[in-house]
Amino acid sequence: MSNPFATCLTNSGVPTLDCIPNLLPVVVMWAIAIAFIIALALIIYSAIRFITSGGDEKQVEGARKTLTYAIIGLILVLSSFFIVQFIGRQTGVTCISAFGFNNCEKKECPPPPPAGFCPARTQPTCSAGTGFSWTCK
Numbered sequence: 001m002s003n004p005f006a007t008c009l010t011n012s013g014v015p016t017l018d019c020i021p022n023l024l025p026v027v028v029m030w031a032i033a034i035a036f037i038i039a040l041a042l043i044i045y046s047a048i049r050f051i052t053s054g055g056d057e058k059q060v061e062g063a064r065k066t067l068t069y070a071i072i073g074l075i076l077v078l079s080s081f082f083i084v085q086f087i088g089r090q091t092g093v094t095c096i097s098a099f100g101f102n103n104c105e106k107k108e109c110p111p112p113p114p115a116g117f118c119p120a121r122t123q124p125t126c127s128a129g130t131g132f133s134w135t136c137k
Helices: 017-052 057-091 094-098
Strands: 124-128 132-136
Touching (some): 017 057
């Protein structure tokens, strides 16, 4: 696997603002993983509190609230994936499920280049190589 940050570093290895689109998917992935782990830990913690409550109503109520909020959090984390995928399918923008700015292909040409962009006797032409761009032909 190649380094996703290799293209956004200066020659001396200093990150530039071009690293933000590469960093976003990593941050989102880790945030969701940590939220999932915390929710599971809270579910286990509330189960232990239920077991050790000894029938004390106050401790049982506290464990029940912890379990309820942990399950709600877990449902929110898991449903976030499904919501994003559903919106992507409904709108035809399925690349949004990849969590990044640079994951969608541009489907149209950028605005035309200024006059004088091409040498004499050539015309600017939009081409779809690695993305849509203007070339002179």
